[in-house]
Amino acid sequence: MSRKFQVKSVPSSWLGHSGRRLDCGPYMSGAIEAAELINQFKAEPLQSLTVDMFHAGREGRQYVLDAQHGIPFMGSTDILAFDLTYQPLLSKSQISRNPQFSIQKGWTLITRSGTTGRMAFARDSMDGMACSEHVMRIVPDVNRxxxxxxxxxxxxRFGIPLVTSGTYGSVIQSIEPHHICNLPVPRLGHVEEIxxxxxxxAGSLLSNSQEKLNEATTLYFDSVGLKDITLTEWHSWGSDLGxxxxxxxxxxxALNFNPRFEKLCSKIRSGPHKLLGELCHEGTLRRGNIFKRIDxxxxxxxxxxxQKQIFWLRPEGRWIARSSVRDEVLVPDGSILVAAQGTLGEGELFCRAEFITGSTLERAYSEHFLRVIADETQIERGALFSFIRSETSFRMLRSISTGSKLQDFHYAILPTLPIPYPDQVTRTRCNNLIMEAYESRDEALKFEDEARTLVERTIEEGTA
Structure with missing residues (x-):
């Protein structure tokens, strides 16, 4: 596709209002245009509407493996995620020394380093979690x-350009609280309440979705007399040496026969179970084919x-021509996609799983995902995801990896993994919980979109 050049005509008054800046960035980004539109309203600087704007400050992080001594920690891209169950743990002692690591519900979170301007609303399921210094916290004054x-x-689309226009740095872009403290916020009357x-x-729906995901996984294990392993338990079982x-x-x-893996498999085999290959359609349990990307x-x-974006609430990806790929880049409803290539670092996404349904069916997925498509005559797809998303499944899948630096699955061992097999009533309940969780996710995104559209339309029309 040929390169597109951007051209924009601007009124001379915009140059006067912006200190006669002649670099194109602020004009092309929409920051100046946004400021001009906002001037139609009574506007107040962001700082006057907040209790505080801050980030945690730069310091080394102290991670722990025991949940008794740690708090779930979100990196700058984790604030964009849907499922926050399996986050690394930051030491409680570090948070005690620096309480600014903690976040509370109702805050606006903004990525402030690297890719700046990505935002999330801190919902109930984020309340009390720790968050990276690369995320700015905006604490609104609820009395104002x-x-x-x-x-x-x-x-x-008016706020983001104003936020990112304050970035500085050549290679790694950054913003600080003082760069946006005077950002004008239009007062829109009753529109603000709506x-x-x-x-x-939207925040309540997403938190409810998180509860349903965890409930489904807990129910799945309880029904066969098992408990999902925790990060603490896995590491307390000792090393895989000797x-x-x-x-x-x-x-x-050796990794494919490590004692901790064998212990997990033995626990599952002690109760009702089936092999993964028996539960999936023949020809699945493989990665996608390599294909050419044409923009x-x-x-x-x-x-x-x-692999990185699939776990976000709003995945970002490049747009590839439909004519250049076959339908195999799409997946059927209820597919489970597992990150199939990566390294074995504790914070890496390799072996984490996502469920594809609803709005996510419209997207294409790269070849770097393991396709797990349940045979619904054997098990409901949401029920199987209840297990595949678990810590137990994560550790089992990692134990059957192969490769040197970049890991992949051992596809001869993969179909032989034992999977707990609950009764029909439990499987149906787990499936319903998963489907309800993802329906609530889509509904939450619609509420967010409607709120932004309402604000944007009010600003464009110049009426509040």
Whole structure:
């Protein structure tokens, strides 16, 4: 696709209002245009509507493995995630020394380093979690402005350019609180309350979705007399060094026979179970095929999602021409996609899973995902995801990896993994919980979109 050059005509008055800046960035980004539109309203600087704007400051992080001594920690991209269950743990002692690591519900979170200007509204399920210094916290003064309105405006197409126009740095872009303290916030009267209600509703739906996901996984394990392993338990079982075992012709890699893996499999085999290969359609349990990516405009394209973005509420991906790929880049409803390539670092996404249904079916997915498509005559797809998303499944999948630096699955061992097999009533209940969680997710995104659209339309029309 040929390169497109951007051209924009601006009134001479904009140059006067912006200190006669002649660099194109502020004009092309929409920051100046946004400021001009906002001037139609009574506007107040962001600082006057907040209790505080800050980040945690730069210091080394102290991670722990025991949940008794740690708090779930979100990095700068984790604030964009849907499922926050399996986050690394930051030491409670570090948070005690620096309470600014903690976040509270109702705050607006903004990425402030690298890719700046990505935002999230801190919902109930985020309350009390720790968060990276690369995320700025905006703490609204609820006596002066609704929390949800601040998020709806800042994340709108008028707010984002104003936030990012304050970035500095050549290679790594950054913003600091003092760069946006004077950002003008239009006062929109009753519109602020309506936008706040929508954003608060979205936050409640997402937190409810999180509860349903965790409930489904807990129910799945309880029904067969098991408990999902925790990060603390896995590491308390000792290292994988110095053990003896009998091997077969499929593998000579010690990791594929480690005692902790065998212990997990033995626990599952002690109760009702089936093999993963028996529960999935024949020909699945594989990665996608490699294909050429040809960029195109969105109306003629699929949005291609990779391993990093798939776990975000709003995945970002390049647009590839539909004519250049086959339908295999799409997946059927209820597919489970597992990040199939990566390294074994504790914070890496390799072996984490996502469920594809609802709005996410419209996207294309790269070849770097393991396709797990349940045979619904054997098990409901949401029920299988209840297990695949668990810590137990994560550790089992990692134990059957192969490769040197970049890991992949051992596809001869993969179909032989034992999977707990609950009764029909439990499987149906787990499936319903998962489907309800993802329906609530889509509904939450619609509420967020409606709130932003309301704010944007009010600013464009110049009426409040």
């Amino acid at each position: 402005v609704p929390e949800g309105y601040i998020f709806a405006f800042l994340s709108s 936008a706040d209600q929508m954003i608060q509703r 053990f003896s075992t009998s091997v077969d012709s499929r593998s000579l890699r 195109a405009t969105p109306e003629h394209s699929y949005q291609l999602i990779g």
